[in-house]
Amino acid sequence: MAAADGLAFHEFEEATNLLAETPDAATTSKSDQLTPQGHVVVAVGSGGSYGVEEEVEEEGDKTALLQEEKPQPGFWTFSYYQSFFDVDTSQVLDRIKGSLLPRPGYNFVRHHLRNRPDLYETRHIHLPWEHWARDLDCNLLAGPFWICATLAFVLAVTGNLTLVLAQRRDPSVHYSPQFHKVTVAGITIYCYAWLVPLALWGFLRWRKGVRERMGPYTFLETVCIYGYSLFIFIPTVVLWLIPVPWLQWLFGALALALSAAGLVFTLWPVVREDTRLVAAVLLSAVVVLHALLAMGCKLYFFQPLPPEHVVPPSKATALPPNILLTPTMSRSMATS
Amino acid sequence: AGLSDISISQDIPIEGEITIPVRSRIRESDSSTLNESVRNTIMRDLKAVGKKFMHVLYPRKSNTLLRDWDLWGPLILCVTLALMLQRGSVDGEKDGGPQFAEVFVIVWFGAVTITLNSKLLGGNISFFQSLCVLGYCILPLTVAMLVCRLVLLAEPGPVNFMVRLFVVIVMFVWSIVASTAFLADSQPPNRKALAVYPVFLFYFVISWMILTFTPQ
Numbered sequence: 001m002a003a004a005d006g007l008a009f010h011e012f013e014e015a016t017n018l019l020a021e022t023p024d025a026a027t028t029s030k031s032d033q034l035t036p037q038g039h040v041v042v043a044v045g046s047g048g049s050y051g052v053e054e055e056v057e058e059e060g061d062k063t064a065l066l067q068e069e070k071p072q073p074g075f076w077t078f079s080y081y082q083s084f085f086d087v088d089t090s091q092v093l094d095r096i097k098g099s100l101l102p103r104p105g106y107n108f109v110r111h112h113l114r115n116r117p118d119l120y121e122t123r124h125i126h127l128p129w130e131h132w133a134r135d136l137d138c139n140l141l142a143g144p145f146w147i148c149a150t151l152a153f154v155l156a157v158t159g160n161l162t163l164v165l166a167q168r169r170d171p172s173v174h175y176s177p178q179f180h181k182v183t184v185a186g187i188t189i190y191c192y193a194w195l196v197p198l199a200l201w202g203f204l205r206w207r208k209g210v211r212e213r214m215g216p217y218t219f220l221e222t223v224c225i226y227g228y229s230l231f232i233f234i235p236t237v238v239l240w241l242i243p244v245p246w247l248q249w250l251f252g253a254l255a256l257a258l259s260a261a262g263l264v265f266t267l268w269p270v271v272r273e274d275t276r277l278v279a280a281v282l283l284s285a286v287v288v289l290h291a292l293l294a295m296g297c298k299l300y301f302f303q304p305l306p307p308e309h310v311v312p313p314s315k316a317t318a319l320p321p322n323i324l325l326t327p328t329m330s331r332s333m334a335t336s
Numbered sequence: 337a338g339l340s341d342i343s344i345s346q347d348i349p350i351e352g353e354i355t356i357p358v359r360s361r362i363r364e365s366d367s368s369t370l371n372e373s374v375r376n377t378i379m380r381d382l383k384a385v386g387k388k389f390m391h392v393l394y395p396r397k398s399n400t401l402l403r404d405w406d407l408w409g410p411l412i413l414c415v416t417l418a419l420m421l422q423r424g425s426v427d428g429e430k431d432g433g434p435q436f437a438e439v440f441v442i443v444w445f446g447a448v449t450i451t452l453n454s455k456l457l458g459g460n461i462s463f464f465q466s467l468c469v470l471g472y473c474i475l476p477l478t479v480a481m482l483v484c485r486l487v488l489l490a491e492p493g494p495v496n497f498m499v500r501l502f503v504v505i506v507m508f509v510w511s512i513v514a515s516t517a518f519l520a521d522s523q524p525p526n527r528k529a530l531a532v533y534p535v536f537l538f539y540f541v542i543s544w545m546i547l548t549f550t551p552q
Contacts (some may be wrong), residue, residue, distance in 0.1 A: 078455075082455075082456050082458065088526040088527055088530075089526060089527060089528070089529040089530050090526065092530060142453060142456070142457065142530060145453075146453075146533065146534060146537070149534075149537060150537060153537065153540075153541055153544075157544055160548065175550065176432050176433075176550070177432060177433045177434075177545075177548040177549070177550065178432075179432065179433050179434040179435075179438065179545070182434075183438075
């Protein structure tokens with residue numbers, strides 16, 4: 001009743017009073033408990049204001065004050081790693097959808113540390129990608145790992161399928177399972193998804209001294225970003241089965257554009273405060289590496305062959321369109 | 337006159353022997369398994385493995401696979417599958433099917449990774465129970481491999497391929513159904529898809545290896 005309401009409101013006001021008294025207090029949000037050391041600390045105070053709106057800062061501080069402290073388990077315990085997998089299916093699907101459609105004007109990193117949706121929703125107009133953007137924390141390591149695994153196998157399988165399709169039209173092509181491509185695909189994708197974020201994270205930390213406003217992402221967050229950006233390549237690789245070369249390049253360019261845009265928009269707020277030269281070099285390096293990966297996969301797993309040559313057994317083929325238009329009589333799946 | 341004379345404050349010496357019947361029973365059975373013939377031991381383990389095979393082939397909601405887990409069955413299945421899938425060592429072709437070691441590594445490391453994944457997601461199934469279930473549910477795919485090898489003895493052609501494709505697809509679905517019958521209950525409902533998808537990927541890869549097998 002009235003007394004209980006009075007108590008509740010009183011508690012709430014007390015938090016804001018506390019904050020008003022000590023504006024320089026550094027507060028941490030819940031996500032800091034779950035992420036490894038080196039994560040960003042929200043510093044409220046002179047020059048260190050995290051976001052432009054004051055209301056966003058207030059929410060973060062209230063978040064910290066209203067929750068209880070949890071000791072972080074050490075990295076040698078199993079429960080430490082379990083915290084990275086504390087995620088629901090719907091969250092992973094949301095994040096995947098968010099990575100498919102990056103939103104240019106919207107800076108989601110501003111809400112990077114906020115994961116108290118009830119406080120947040122009352123203040124802002126709800127944009128569809130805020131859910132994904134809001135809790136871009138490391139809880140989702142499961143997603144990138146299985147996305148990389150799926151991408152590696154899909155690459156190997158569809159690369160083999162193009163060989164099958166080529167053999168149906170040109171029986172001189174020798175079919176073989178090409179199992180070594182699975183190994184190559186796996187190693188490439190996993191190295192890319194872990195070493196490039198490592199380099200990026202290291203570089204951003206090195207440049208951290210230049211920027212006071214906002215700390216860089218932690219290593220696992222960078223891995224998550226890269227992992228989810230690779231998701232768009234899975235349907236693209238399946239679409240690369242269509243043996244029309246210009247269509248393949250079109251799909252590849254589209255997937256690269258979406259994926260690289262997602263990466264750039266995620267990294268832009270972190271890099272923005274740096275000098276223009278460093279920012280431009282970093283972002284273009286990220287895009288170029290991504291493009292190299294896409295082109296490398298396309299050329300290695302889906303090699304087109306000139307039709308006049310006798311095909312050596314180690315190459316996959318995709319025939320040019322004019323040969324496709326003539327149906328062939330031979331349909332044997334020769335198992336020679 | 338007897339009991340009423342005893343006062344509580346006195347020390348009453350108590351002597352005697354306590355025999356716990358359970359202990360002696362265990363001691364008896366220990367010596368019996370040690371002394372029994374090798375044939376009995378092997379037959380007992382084989383019967384346990386065979387019973388679990390039946391549970392996989394007719395998946396019901398039962399706890400047998402989980403309660404008395406063992407890894408003999410998965411080992412037998414994995415070795416059989418790897419032996420049948422390996423490419424011949426005679427040909428010098430660089431790209432062929434997987435080697436024995438590659439199949440072995442994929443099966444066991446795949447199973448370990450899926451188990452770690454489901455445990456990290458908070459499943460309440462133990463490590464070896466999960467390995468046991470995943471290994472036993474390879475049985476339908478091993479049967480598919482046997483059938484494919486028999487079918488490949490016939491003449492090659494599209495009918496040949498269609499038969500193999502059909503068999504592999506049916507066995508793949510069977511494996512998935514059998515393993516999710518055991519594994520899906522151990523996860524909270526909002527994470528079931530996250531735990532089941534890796535199992536799907538695992539059996540898909542094995543099915544792909546079986547389907548693309550070409551004898552040299």
